[in-house]
Amino acid sequence: MTLTSFSFFVFLLIVIIAFYIFNPFQKYILLAASVYFYISISSVNAVKLIMLMFGILGVTYIGALIIEHVEGKVKSLFLVISISMLVLVLFLLKYAYNILGIIVSIFNLEANISCLQFVSIIGISYYALSAIGYLIDIYWGNYKASKNPVDVALFIFYFPQLISGPFTRFPFMDKQFNKRNKLDYGNLTSGMRRMAWGYFKKLVISERFGIIVSAVYGNYEVYSFVGIVGATLCYAVQLYTDFSGCMDIIMGASMLFGIELPENFKAPFFSETIQEFWQRWHITLGTWFKDYFMYPVQKSKPIQNVAKWSKKKFGKKAGKKVPFYVAMLMLWILIGIWHGGTGYYFIASAGIPCILLILSDLCQPLFAILVKTFKVNTECKSWCWFRRVRTLLLICICWIVACSGGTYNAINIFRHMFITPINYTPFTVAMETFGLNTLDILLMSLGMVIIYSAHKCEYEGTTIMRKLDGQNWGIKVLLIYVEVIVILLHGMVGSSAFIYFQF
Amino acid sequence: MTREEVYERLNGVFREILDDDSIELHDETVADDVDGWDSFEHINLIVGVEEEFEFKIPMGKVVTMKNVGEMVDIILEMGK
Numbered sequence: 001m002t003l004t005s006f007s008f009f010v011f012l013l014i015v016i017i018a019f020y021i022f023n024p025f026q027k028y029i030l031l032a033a034s035v036y037f038y039i040s041i042s043s044v045n046a047v048k049l050i051m052l053m054f055g056i057l058g059v060t061y062i063g064a065l066i067i068e069h070v071e072g073k074v075k076s077l078f079l080v081i082s083i084s085m086l087v088l089v090l091f092l093l094k095y096a097y098n099i100l101g102i103i104v105s106i107f108n109l110e111a112n113i114s115c116l117q118f119v120s121i122i123g124i125s126y127y128a129l130s131a132i133g134y135l136i137d138i139y140w141g142n143y144k145a146s147k148n149p150v151d152v153a154l155f156i157f158y159f160p161q162l163i164s165g166p167f168t169r170f171p172f173m174d175k176q177f178n179k180r181n182k183l184d185y186g187n188l189t190s191g192m193r194r195m196a197w198g199y200f201k202k203l204v205i206s207e208r209f210g211i212i213v214s215a216v217y218g219n220y221e222v223y224s225f226v227g228i229v230g231a232t233l234c235y236a237v238q239l240y241t242d243f244s245g246c247m248d249i250i251m252g253a254s255m256l257f258g259i260e261l262p263e264n265f266k267a268p269f270f271s272e273t274i275q276e277f278w279q280r281w282h283i284t285l286g287t288w289f290k291d292y293f294m295y296p297v298q299k300s301k302p303i304q305n306v307a308k309w310s311k312k313k314f315g316k317k318a319g320k321k322v323p324f325y326v327a328m329l330m331l332w333i334l335i336g337i338w339h340g341g342t343g344y345y346f347i348a349s350a351g352i353p354c355i356l357l358i359l360s361d362l363c364q365p366l367f368a369i370l371v372k373t374f375k376v377n378t379e380c381k382s383w384c385w386f387r388r389v390r391t392l393l394l395i396c397i398c399w400i401v402a403c404s405g406g407t408y409n410a411i412n413i414f415r416h417m418f419i420t421p422i423n424y425t426p427f428t429v430a431m432e433t434f435g436l437n438t439l440d441i442l443l444m445s446l447g448m449v450i451i452y453s454a455h456k457c458e459y460e461g462t463t464i465m466r467k468l469d470g471q472n473w474g475i476k477v478l479l480i481y482v483e484v485i486v487i488l489l490h491g492m493v494g495s496s497a498f499i500y501f502q503f
Numbered sequence: 504m505t506r507e508e509v510y511e512r513l514n515g516v517f518r519e520i521l522d523d524d525s526i527e528l529h530d531e532t533v534a535d536d537v538d539g540w541d542s543f544e545h546i547n548l549i550v551g552v553e554e555e556f557e558f559k560i561p562m563g564k565v566v567t568m569k570n571v572g573e574m575v576d577i578i579l580e581m582g583k
Contacts, residue, residue, distance in 0.1 A: 140563025298546040
């Protein structure tokens with residue numbers, strides 16, 4: 001089963017019927033559905049998968065209860081033990097092969113690590129982080145540990161958010177799981193519309209842009225600077241519509257049960273700085289790492305000692321940047337590992353973003369001087385758009401590496417960008433080369449207009465769905481019909497999986 | 504220590520760390536309302552508050568407090 005398969009709709013329909021008919025058992029139905037869903041989408045043996053789920057649940061549930069009931073150093077010890085067990089499972093099942101692979105290749109060792117190449121466990125990096133967040137919250141005393149293992153299990157394995165997030169906090173979800181939800185027309189229609197919007201993004205827009213990306217990056221030697229940058233911008237659209245489309249499907253599906261999930265995107269392409277981009281892209285992952293890693297590290301004794309030392313050495317203003325950069329470096333190393341830990345992807349998802357963030361912060365005084373010297377009007381729209389385009393192009397550096405498929409390829413692509421002469425190819429000829437016809441171009445252009453409108457709405461603090469809610473029912477029905485018909489007739493069903501599933 | 508006294512000292516901490524004498528905090532003030540109060544400065548502000556009021560803000564409170572009003576409540580409860 002995949003989110004785009006017919007069997008997923010049948011599964012969802014059965015769960016919805018059971019959920020609303022057997023009202024008193026709603027959370028048990030959701031848990032059973034989550035276990036079935038996880039088994040159906042995984043390529044791992046069901047018994048092994050259930051054992052893994054029981055293991056993770058056991059460590060989280062028992063660990064939290066013990067942490068709550070002990071004090072002092074024993075409390076810290078149990079937190080460390082519980083988290084270490086979860087991290088060990090995550091490391092062995094997800095990262096060990098890639099990380100050891102990098103070490104073996106760097107030091108040219110002759111070690112055989114193929115025994116660590118397990119079958120990929122989908123979603124583990126998402127639900128393991130949810131479980132770790134729960135344990136830390138209990139340790140901090142933010143809320144009480146749940147005595148009901150079903151509640152904890154549902155928080156960790158709730159099927160809509162199991163494979164790609166978004167990350168949530170236990171009380172937010174538990175409150176919703178434990179209220180008895182009645183069949184609500186508003187929830188059903190909103191959920192279905194949100195799902196349709198997600199399918200439109202993924203199947204109609206993302207897959208088409210993906211064709212250009214694959215074609216250019218599969219044969220990058222013949223493409224110049226313009227070709228590679230163009231394809232990378234297409235990747236930006238592909239990745240955004242793929243991941244945010246996936247989130248729309250997940251949130252829509254959850255809404256069918258009356259359960260709300262937090263938003264993961266807020267107009268990322270309208271970001272004027274690199275820092276702002278990461279606050280608008282995959283928001284809940286950023287919040288998770290900020291709350292459970294960045295802030296505790298920044299506030300820790302060793303980093304505070306670094307802060308005192310650097311303030312003495314470099315003065316108050318520059319001195320406080322040193323501990324922040326140290327903590328940020330550690331944060332991005334962790335984010336790079338979380339993204340899979342393969343060499344080139346580590347560079348794309350952690351190395352370059354971290355360098356860009358530090359450089360942009362260091363260069364702030366220089367930019368301020370330039371703005372003052374050239375008397376730039378920073379209040380006008382053109383300045384705002386210049387900053388947006390500049391931020392997107394800087395992020396494209398990360399995505400060029402991500403698309404390259406390997407560190408060696410990435411270096412080669414950057415080299416070819418500057419040595420391959422620019423050959424003018426008419427737009428229609430280029431599209432024909434990629435196998436895209438007039439209808440494809442039309443749908444892609446429509447997609448771009450819709451993405452821009454969605455961004456504008458999100459930037460203004462609303463959503464395109466809420467804007468449409470204000471329309472007359474005739475317009476709404478017409479739009480939904482058109483959307484569904486376009487998905488059914490022109491959706492590229494059965495092509496590739498969602499990009500973020502690999503993490 | 505009254506709420507007004509806390510605000511007077513708290514304004515001083517924020518003004519010094521963020522280098523902005525125009526800062527005026529209220530119960531409803533959130534990070535977005537104050538220029539320069541970002542994730543980079545957040546912990547500097549927390550440490551500044553801890554030094555000023557001579558107590559440690561528990562980590563759980565650091566990540567869950569929603570506005571300045573909640574910060575003042577914590578100071579009144581635990582600070583000196």
